[in-house]
Amino acid sequence: MKTKLIIAIATLAIAIGLYGLLTEAPPATEIKVTEIVVEEHKIKVWFLRNDVKRGQLVERSDFSIRQLPESEANALGIANESNMNFDKGSVYNRELTVQSAVFPEYITATNDLEYVELVLAENRVPFVIQVDPDVIIGGVIGHGSYVDVLAIANGGSKVSFNSDELSRPQFKSISVSPVLIGVKVLTIQQGTMSGGRNNSDVTSTVLVLELTRKQVAKLTVAKRIADLEVHKSIGSYNAADLSADAGDVLADYKAIKEFRANKIIIN
Known part of the structure; x- marks a missing residue:
């Protein structure tokens, strides 16, 4: 009797175990979570490829461009993209080192x-x-061009006649001579002013030249006594190549030369 009871209990335990195995809950469905990465907005930033000095000409080859994340650009003080000024003649207004970020205000136009x-x-x-x-x-x-400044004068005074009057004998010494050779043009400035024919507007063009103090004095005098012409300099040459008078233009023109003695002898 006791043996039958043990067998019954064992059979019941086995049955319960089998039922548990057969009725095991299915595994939970795995939920995949996809991480959404939002790409940070990038800003174009200009960097120097080499050191530059104050007053140095700006060249496009001076720069490299990088696309920086907005947070990195903001750390450099850059909020928006900017364009560099590549106008001819523009210069840096401060000294900068290689790999420095460049701002438009670092460049000065002509x-x-x-x-x-x-x-x-x-x-x-x-x-x-x-x-x-x-x-x-x-x-x-x-x-940045180099120019020659020539003086056109008539016997020491400004020329104030037209080409038809050249044949008159009163014009004895029309001449062209160099005042300055090979001086640098810093910048060109143009504007409009009234005072032309029929009160029409006239375009005024001025050159800003780079001169020594002595050259300033010489050119100031030349402006008072002669008409000035400015031509692009073509290099080294003799000043005599820039000098001429009426005899060089008119074959039959005989310029009057004045000879003075440098000594007076009284007998």
Whole structure:
């Protein structure tokens, strides 16, 4: 009897175990969570590829461009993208080191008020001279060009006649001679003023030249006594190549030369 009871209990335990195995709950469905990554907005930033000095010309090759995350750009003080000024003649207005971020305010254009001071060499003076606007046409003379300044005079005074009057004998010594050779043009400025024929507007073009004190004095006198012409310099040459008089133009013109004795002898 006791044996039958043990067998019954064992059978019941086995049955319960089998039932538990057969009715085991299915495994929970795995839920995949996809992480959504929001890409940070990027800003274009300009960096220097080499050191630059104050007054140095700006070249496109000076820069490299990087796309920085907005947070990194903000850390550099940059909130929005900016474009660099590559106008011809523009210069840096401060000294900067390689890999520095560059801002538009670090660059000075030729029409800015401080430009002349930035490009002016040591112990030089800026000097303004008005020129014929036609000289600038076609880029003949530009920022940084070198020019020759010539004086056209008639016997020590400004020429005030037209070409038809050249045959008159009263014009004895029309001449062209160099005043300055190979001086640098710092900048070109153009404007409009009234006073032309029929009160029409006239385009005024001026060059700002870089001169020594002595050259300033010489050119100031030349402006008073002669008409001035400005031409692009073509390099080293003899000053005599820039000199001429009426005899070089008119084959039958005989210029009058005055000879004076340097001593007086009384017998």
